[in-house]
Amino acid sequence: xxxxxxxxxxxxxxxxxxxxxxxxxxxxxxxxxxxxxxxxxxxxxxxxxxxxxxxxxxxxxxxxxxxxxxxxxxxxxxxxxxxxxxxxxxxxxxxxxxxxxxxxxxxxxxxxxxxxxxxxxxxxxxxxxxxxxxxxxxxxxxxxxxxxxxxxxx
Numbered sequence: 001x002x003x004x005x006x007x008x009x010x011x012x013x014x015x016x017x018x019x020x021x022x023x024x025x026x027x028x029x030x031x032x033x034x035x036x037x038x039x040x041x042x043x044x045x046x047x048x049x050x051x052x053x054x055x056x057x058x059x060x061x062x063x064x065x066x067x068x069x070x071x072x073x074x075x076x077x078x079x080x081x082x083x084x085x086x087x088x089x090x091x092x093x094x095x096x097x098x099x100x101x102x103x104x105x106x107x108x109x110x111x112x113x114x115x116x117x118x119x120x121x122x123x124x125x126x127x128x129x130x131x132x133x134x135x136x137x138x139x140x141x142x143x144x145x146x147x148x149x150x151x152x153x154x
Contacts, residue, residue, distance in 0.1 A: 024064070025069055029046050029072045029073075030073050031075055031076070035076050035077050036074050038076075041074060042134075049141055050141070070094070071095045072092075086130070089126070092124055092140055094147075096120045096152060097117065097118055099117075120149070
């Protein structure tokens with residue numbers, strides 16, 4: 001009995017090596033500007049959704065800048081009718097990206113701003129009423145994150 005208690009305490013205070021060997025991704029959300037906020041789109045719910053999706057796929061959420069990242073991008077604009085906002089249109093992008101260990105050069109061309117490798121990619125365009133678009137964005141991100149992760153082996 002004492003042996004089981006000791007093993008339990010070891011696992012409680014020192015996670016098993018298996019958990020530390022899981023792949024890890026950072027979550028990066030960009031594009032939540034004034035227009036997105038006016039459409040009801042907020043960064044915190046998108047980050048929380050992404051973290052839940054990663055965990056449900058057995059992927060650790062990382063804060064380490066060296067790790068690859070799940071990149072979520074929102075471009076949102078209000079649709080106006082005679083100066084009155086009547087809806088929103090959005091472009092959503094989901095990808096898993098990594099910074100290469102060596103800066104790639106292709107036939108003498110090299111990026112001035114730095115490069116990254118896209119491991120998977122998903123996205124869509126959405127339009128809807130002001131009151132419905134935030135929920136549609138959340139649902140679309142959830143589906144696109146799962147679609148992107150399904151393209152990876154880990």
